[in-house]
Amino acid sequence: MTDYGQELAFGTFLTPDAARPDDVVELALLTEAAGLDLATFQDHPYQSRFLDAWALAATVLARTTTLRVTTNVTNLPLRPPFVLAKTVASLDRLSRGRVELGLGAGAFWEAIEAAGGPRRTGGEARAALAEGIDIIRATWDDSRRAVRVEGRHYRAAGVHPGPAPAHPVEIWIGAVGPRMLALTGQVGDGWLPSQAYVPPEALADGSARIDDAALAAGREPAAVRRLYNVNPSTDPGWAEWLAELTLTHGTSTFIMAGDDPRSIGRFGTEVAPAVRALVEAERSRTAAAEPPSAAATAATAARADEVVEVRRGRPVEPTADPGVRRSGATPWDEASRPTYVSSLRPLTWTDHERASGQHLVDIHDHLRGELARLYDLIDQVEAGTMDAGRARSLINEMTLRQNDWALGAYCQSYCRLVTTHHTIEDTSMFPHLRASDPELSPVIDRLEEEHHAIARVLDDVDRALVSVVSGVHDTAPLRASVDLLADTMTSHLSYEERELVEPLARFGYTAG
Template structure:
């Protein structure tokens, strides 16, 4: 966030465009009025009142945009109260359509953001509640509409002063329109944890929130479908609550992925059938993935024959599209885990066979969903273990308690699933131990492969059992 009074706008425009060119289109310009007036004045910049600083910022934005508009004839000409530019040359043009972000908090600055800026970048410590953040969004949206702009053309990011729970960040994305999060941290471990654990957890929660089961009206579904067609790596996403996609940034490390917003449906009361189910529907189309019975390891960590079954569903029950989506989402999440597990196994096999060298392995892993700065087999295994643990923790903390309340007959199944989560965690610890051995001694690859085989047996069996028991109840009761 650059205080504009410290540099003439035309000079700042040239510097920002040069950085964008050098970084191949990765630079964005965030501006502020310069709230620390004494410090700014001590460096020789003019001392402005808050009102004057806002006026000067508006002039500065006009000059910066004129400097970047190299197609316009002649030089830059601006004769304002705070800045005078007479014929300064335009350019250079930024490498991409670079945005101007404002760190606004007061009503006048918020309205300027809606009228002139490309994005809003406040900091959570400055707001005492999430509701205040939502109120700021409303001011920006109103000002944008009055200026003939689409509010969806203004992205909303949020600086985080510390690590936050995934549920809090998901609420900010779903309920208050935040499209990205930036963790302000000096601790490298916090940054890595934010990228490897918090970001995937928030994506999963937000994806569930935007699913048809939680989206609400047909108009909302239409907006959500449109946002899904966008490039998932794009940073040009707007603020409409149904279209914003959470991005995650932590200092120099960043990770972006598509997601959006919606509302969670209210669960049905125990023993009651939702009204929507009685209005019509179709048979359950979300089909659980069957267990093929193939086992790669001779080790067995549980007796599958002792698994309890939940209450038998009503064979005549019909489900609306909204109801079908909750079970479908569970299967989609599990399919992602299955696909990543298959990639992990394939990579380990190629390295063991000597058909994949280190450089090729790095290129292969760099295309995977779960990525780390250290492009090694070991880093990927570790990242995958975190993903599984995060998914199970989310189920234990949110999904299972809800189902236990609305359908007490599922309690034995939920107890068993929780026990299996704990058992799988121990298998993941074995993968970690084998990983350490492999990193320090390449001969430890056999032990790593044996551990991955056991993980494959237990995880695939568990996922199939969970889907078989929970897909239908999730359709009836929602998330």
């Protein structure tokens, strides 16, 4: 088998425990905060202990900004395909394109029958799944005049299609047997097996069956995304193993099962970046070994050079503070900031160390982008093209306003969640860094002080917006408060990177 070259993605497979609804949502928020791409939930409507999967998905979508969400996988026998298509498309539009559709033919037939669904044989379930996919895709195609599918198990007799999803929603099929694998190759956008049912040594055979069916149907095998529900692991070589699955079997999306916040944090901040670096390096090496083509570009060459630099041990570079200030005020004395100087042996800056250190810079870049967006909103308020109340609402949705900016959105969400199970002192990142090297304590104390100061500056921005909402036409105080916020954030983010990129690369985000 081979690497299909698909973009890598990482996510979580969370239990929709009805006894802990707040915790389930917090785990999804942690999934996003840890830098992961996707949160998924099992769908067993007949299970009294579980929340409804799509109601949970809607709640999570409303609380997140970048996270994609899906079921893993939807129980089709208990969800009529036309209505399911409408649910998925509606959520995709409401979330601006962050929904995919995991879909299964059904199992646990006695429970399905007890809930009012049909009992089907294996062949009937496959046929029903194919018919259901036809109806779902036709419903999403609003260029049609009507949806008409006459199947043995499902039918649509001229119902109007729509709405169309905001983006091309992919249908990922949970398939195990040979005939389900063939159906996946014929009509699926992805194959979503679980490690418990399809062990790693069975991936090659499953992919081969999908490839053969895809080719027979006139499709490219690479058009079928290869996903994998994997068990969590503390093995130091886990990232290398996942990268090998990508390079050998083409697996491009890894979804970790389990509800342990520490495992989710490590998967997002350590394992996923390491897998990306390993796969990128190997793909670049392989591309460099092939004869150059006319399609090769300077950008590709630059990326290859970047990988070579990484392998030579180039350290992560903190973002320098440009020193430009818009406001004459400041909430702190920058000259009094402590500095951390490690007495330990210098880092070798392996791919893994670079990934851990780079994560902080990447999230800070997102926050810097939000500052630019904030200025754009204020410009619109001053120009009269946006209502101040709407601007306030949008600002309150930003990562920086949710107070999730400290140490990448990671720390705040992580600490808030684990306090329901453990104590902050035992599990959060700051105590972990303090324990790893007590010499970091003065820097961490100062960063925490600055977090509180920035929270007060954000409150000043909000008060200024409220004033404008209340009818005050002078926007000068609003502009001044935003200028101060930009100054403090620019200064703080650069200071935090300068002091913590190296410790995070050395010690990681959490213990264990």
